[in-house]
Amino acid sequence: MAKKTYDLLFKLLLIGDSGVGKTCVLFRFSDDAFNTTFISTIGIDFKIKTVELQGKKIKLQIWDTAGQERFHTITTSYYRGAMGIMLVYDISNAKSFENISKWLRNIDEHANEDVERMLLGNKCDMEDKRIVPKAKGEQIAREHGIRFFETSAKANINIEKAFLTLAEDILRKTPVKEPNSENVDISTGGGVTGWKTKCCS
């Protein structure tokens, strides 16, 4: 019998203004690398990373969206399949912080109602260029009842922590049947079906 490479599949989505570092955050997490050259994402891309949480192998399929308004129609069509959404802003870019409410509205409009949300203030290594105080990020996150991290893809600060926390939050509300140790596949199927019932009913 073929051995399955993972127990659960979580679909995550990265959104936020253009240039805040969504692709870099993802690249740091998936490949543990950083690239300073800015290449604007065209429409939508994804990366896969398998992590282990609570003894379960969880395959994270992470969708990386273009922040530019011109790709809006393409990117919003990917909101619906997401179980977790990371909203990223740049602590050195006031506009990207002001736009958080716009992005949250996009989530309300296009994503599943029970989608797990998280706010990231990226580029926190650039303290000399900081415009958005950490407290303001914490405040807006508190107001919307979502988790918040300041991250740096460049300095590798809080990146893995953010992804793992989001995955844990999703795992917590994923109904999983007690795994029958001899047959992992049934529990997996049950888990995903359970999630489907929850989100689509």
Added chain:
Amino acid sequence: VEGREEGSGVPAFEKDPLELTVEDVYDISYVIGKDLLKVSRVGAEVSDLQFKIVRVLEMFEIMVNRYNLSLEELRMERDNWKEELGRVVAEGSNGNIIGPDKLVIDLKDPNRPRFTMQELKEVLQERNQLKAQLLLAQEELQLYKSGVMPQPQQNMENPPSDPPLTTEESIEHKDEKTTIQKL
């Protein structure tokens, strides 16, 4: 008394006719009226001429008035057009002379936009699907190489599908696989 001198001394008589104002016409009428009074004292037969002159002066007044109004109107219209022209020229240099929310495309520009959003969407979907299949194939190859998997086996679960179908499809595939594996 000193009408003669006054008559030739009125500046309105010396003016360019096209620059006359209604006030000038009134000045002229005043002077002519004074002269006529002197004449009428001499003989009553001039009264008919007097009326004709008054009538001509009235016509003169209307014409000067109308002329000046028309001139003012034309000036205003000219200024409006000048303004409009300036605006259009400025817009033209900004590249959207064809109106707001429109963009002029240079057909000679090799980098000009020429694909629709729908086409881009389809290409991206296909790219992402192929990428997902490659990742799966790599994963399987790895398992195969490491000897965990005895033989290559169909494993088509979870290609990142078109967004609206994501959940449905992955479940279908999962069910498929579960069945296969149960056998």
